Amino acid sequence: MFHRLTLTAAALALSAGAALSAQDTITLGMVLEPPNLDPTAGAAAAIDEVVYANIFEGLTRFGPDGAVLPALAQSWDVSEDGKTYTFHLHTGVTFHDGTAFDAEDVKFSLDRARAEDSANAQKALFAGIDTVEVIDPATVTVTLKDADGSFPFNMAWGDAVIVAPESVADEATHPVGTGPFKFDEWAQGDHITISRYDGYWGTPAQLSKATFRIISDPTAAFAAMMAGDVDAFPNFPAPETLAQFSTDPRFKVIVGSTEGETILAMNNRQPPLDNVKVREAIAHAINRQEIIDGAMFGYGTPIGTHFAPHNPDYVDLTGLSAYDPEKSKALLAEAGVSDLTLRLALPPPTYARRGGEIIAAELAAVGIKTEITNVEWAQWLEQVFKGHDFDLTIVSHTEPMDINIYARPDYYFGYGKPDFVALMETLTKTTDPAARSDLLKQAQEMIAKDYVNAYLFQLAKTGVANAKIEGLWENSPTQANDLTAVHWVD
Structure with missing residues (x-):
């Protein structure tokens, strides 16, 4: 009897262990909370945090180490001139509603994303596409206007996932x-x-x-x-x-680490923030380490430009905007600016709300008053991102390798300097790794020296x-x- 009880107990223990290990x-x-669930029609990071690689897939995808991996495209060929990509698709793939996936869905998705009336938040990813041609159900050819070695990288973004015409109306x-x-x-x-x-x-x-x-x-x-x-x-x-x-x-x-460059964004379109001396004054008024310690409890890496420190092409430009409140006051005097009050819109993340209070105190110390408004994410997207109705805001740009946003004159902080636009156009056409590295370093230096935004830290x-x-x-x-x-x- 004793042995039978012992065996039964052991069996129960094994059964319990199996049940635990089977937790799924x-x-x-x-x-x-995401404002919607359609990554092809929304800018919020929270959308991809739910759907990327889980619900939606693209031709390619990012791996956990940042590598660009095959996804719906099992392989691709590139023409000698670098302008034509032929994607070979997986077969036997279905959408969750049972409809079949094929090359027509790829053409539909890419043409939709680059259309004139596209709501895609990263429409620039598709701007280089000239034509999308279906060769057969498992093969699609994308011809670019110019050679672009980054095209498989662009197709790995959440904004480039493949959707079907049968279900696209309800993706949100x-x-x-x-x-x-x-x-x-x-x-x-x-x-x-x-x-x-x-x-x-x-x-x-x-x-x-x-x-x-x-x-x-x-x-x-x-x-x-x-x-x-x-x-x-x-x-x-x-x-x-x-x-x-x-x-x-x-x-x-x-x-x-993340791809999240956390910045104090400034509305470059309107005075006095259209004056580089005022923007530089704001940058010198900010103590990055104080924000990292006070808002993030030490988690974060100081940055001096819009580029991730873990990227091999990163240039440490923090010295250009080192904490120097006296220089900040002098720059404001040179710009003829006094009694300045700026609106500071803070979205919900901890880094923004806690960091905003610290930055407001630092700006006050050099004579800049701030009117803080806490806004919900949907309001931030509508008012700040789309409406450009702000002076200052704090946000982490978590998209990968996104320094090219500074080439968009209609982007929310309103830079779009012609020299920078030309630099990005050259980068797109350049395939040599060493030359690309040099161009990326030039780009980092240009926006840092123009003090487009105040660069705070890389979000951990x-x-x-x-x-x-x-x-x-x-x-x-x-x-x-x-x-x-x-x-x-x-």
Whole structure:
């Protein structure tokens, strides 16, 4: 009897262990709720944080190390002149509504993204396309106006995912892609749920379901993690508590880098911010380390231009805008500016709200008053990003290698200097790595010396997860919570 009881207990223990190891659902925390779920018609990073590589796929994709990998295109050929890309597509692929994917969907998606009335937030990614031609259902040829060695990189962005004409009208609220997860529900203000798509063409996801819970308050985020209501918070909004998590065996802290250049953006279109001396004065009034320590609890790398420090072509230009309040006052006097009051719009992220209070105090110390307005993300997109109705704002640009945004005169901070536009056009046509590196360094120096914005720090990726979860990205080469390799372990 004793031996039978022992064996039964052991069997129960094994059964319990199997049940634990078989856990296949996950709840993730997110600070910001996406304004919609269509990455081809929205600028918010929170869209890609839900759908990139999970629901939607492009011809190519970014891997966790930033490498450009095949996705819906299993391979591609490039013509000798660098202008023609022939993509060979995977076959047997279906969208989540059961419709077949083929080259016609690629043509539809690329033509839609580059159309005159396109709502794509990164329309410049497609500006170099001359024609898109369907060769057969599994082959599509894209001919560019000029050679562009970065085209596979451009196609890896979330803005370049492939959509179908049958479902495109409802992507904002009911996204339909080809990825390993399909959309289930969106309880606005609370959560978004996706589940494994059993008809997926590639390696099936190990998770059966994932729920993204919207928790914007840092205190609530901490409480949710501690209570186990959330299994992982990839971009955790309360870095001051990371030390507490790191000493608790139930959790692991994941600290990496992002593509997020965090900047104090200035509206270059309107006086007095159209005066480079005023912009330089603002830059010298800011103590980067004080912001990193006070708003991010030490997490972040100072930057002096719009470029990631982990990129091999990065130039450290922080010295051009070193903290120097006396120089700031002198520059304002030279510009003939006094009694200056500027509007400072702060979106919800912790870096913006906490950092904004510090920057307001630093600007006050050199004689610049600020009127702070806390805005929700949708309002920021409408008022600041689209409407250009602001003086100053703080935001992290989390798109990969996006210094080319400074070539857009209609972009929200309104730079678009002709010399910079020409520099970017030359870069696009240049394929030699050494020459491209030199051009990128020139670009960094030009915007730093023009003090287009005040460059603060590279956003660190600070995450917390249950210690039994594997496969979450450590770094963020793009704005994503890629769940394709995420799983639970004993």
